[in-house]
Amino acid sequence: MMKNISVFAGFVLATLCTTSLFAHGEDKPGPHGGFIRMPGAFHTEVMAEKAGLRIMLLDINFQNPTVEDSSVKVTLKADNKEILLKCKTDKDSFFCPMTGHLREKKGILAIQAMRHKAKGAQVEYPFPLQQA
Numbered sequence: 001m002m003k004n005i006s007v008f009a010g011f012v013l014a015t016l017c018t019t020s021l022f023a024h025g026e027d028k029p030g031p032h033g034g035f036i037r038m039p040g041a042f043h044t045e046v047m048a049e050k051a052g053l054r055i056m057l058l059d060i061n062f063q064n065p066t067v068e069d070s071s072v073k074v075t076l077k078a079d080n081k082e083i084l085l086k087c088k089t090d091k092d093s094f095f096c097p098m099t100g101h102l103r104e105k106k107g108i109l110a111i112q113a114m115r116h117k118a119k120g121a122q123v124e125y126p127f128p129l130q131q132a
Contacts, residue, residue, distance in 0.1 A: 031062050035129050039120025048129050052097040057115040065092040069117045078107030
C-alpha cells in the first residue's frame, strides 16, 4: 500500500513539474526564435548564431531584454570537461563567441544568470541547442 502511494506521489510530482515548466514557455521558441528557460523571476533565451551564442535576459513576460546590472556565466559541459565561454555585452544581450570545434561538441550548456541584480538558478540547455 505504502509503495503504491509513493509511486502515485512521484507520478503527480513529475506531472506537475513538467506542466509547470511548459507553462513558462519552455516548450516553444522565445520571442527572438531562441530556446527558453526560467531560472527565477526572469527568462533566459539562447540563440545559436554563426559565430557563437546570443543570450537575452527577458522579464517574466518574455520582454525587455537587458544587460543593465546583469551578468551571465556560460559553461559548456562536454567530453568530461567544463569549458567556460567568454561572453560580452552587445546592446541588449550577451554574445559568447564559439570556434568551430566547440560548436560541434555534444553536451550541456549551463548558464548562471543575474538580471537587474536578481540572481537566478543555473539553467541547462541540451547542446547542440534543441527544444525541450
